[in-house]
Amino acid sequence: MAAANTAPSGANSQPWHFVAIDDMDVKREIRTVAEKEDELNYGGRMPAGWRATMKYVGAGPGKLFLESAPWLMAVFRLNWQAVNGQRLKTFFPIESVGLACGFFLVACHMAGLATMVHAPNPNRLLGRILNRPSNEVPFLLIPVGYPAEDCQVPHLAKKAVDQVLTWNRRSRPLPQQRIKEPVHLPAQP
Numbered sequence: 001m002a003a004a005n006t007a008p009s010g011a012n013s014q015p016w017h018f019v020a021i022d023d024m025d026v027k028r029e030i031r032t033v034a035e036k037e038d039e040l041n042y043g044g045r046m047p048a049g050w051r052a053t054m055k056y057v058g059a060g061p062g063k064l065f066l067e068s069a070p071w072l073m074a075v076f077r078l079n080w081q082a083v084n085g086q087r088l089k090t091f092f093p094i095e096s097v098g099l100a101c102g103f104f105l106v107a108c109h110m111a112g113l114a115t116m117v118h119a120p121n122p123n124r125l126l127g128r129i130l131n132r133p134s135n136e137v138p139f140l141l142i143p144v145g146y147p148a149e150d151c152q153v154p155h156l157a158k159k160a161v162d163q164v165l166t167w168n169r170r171s172r173p174l175p176q177q178r179i180k181e182p183v184h185l186p187a188q189p
């Protein structure tokens, strides 16, 4: 948390709030709400292309991880905050909270902890369950814990750095000449 809290933010507004959850009743309530919503999504609300992508990454409506992880870190984005009695709009809150979450994930990783990034949906309910004020919008829900000894993770290939980096104005080389490890992504919606 100390690392996350040093992240750069627009005008140093630090437009984030983190809620650390280890209470089983709270975790269960969050899981129930998240699963109910995702059953609707996977049951037809989600476009077919998305469903194929979800299958590719192994995601589904079941959210056991929201109960089995010892800790859930709920991250909120502040749209405004009170400073010296004044209601001030925060600066670049999405970018800033994204950076704080990135710092948090790397710090957990360096401490030997496993994390999983979950986008809370429908996101307003999380604020209600955790009694957060209305200027805080749920941003991410991050289960954290030491990995189980027998855990298995999907081996997902990443794009080669050459594919995501351009030097000055040089046009990108043809991807097929530069990809070292092919990435097979399903058709996008």
Ligand SMILES: Cc1cc2nc3c(=O)[nH]c(=O)nc-3n(C[C@H](O)[C@H](O)[C@H](O)COP(=O)(O)O)c2cc1C
Pocket (backbone or CB within 6 Å): 057, 058, 059, 060, 116, 117, 118, 119, 156
């Ligand atoms: C903003 C964001 C939201 C995500 N939401 C979910 C989610 O709701 N459910 C899930 O199973 N994984 C979710 N993920 C995890 C991604 O599927 C995962 O990070 C990606 O497949 C790459 O795998 P890796 O993190 O092991 O490299 C999310 C990741 C991000 C960055």
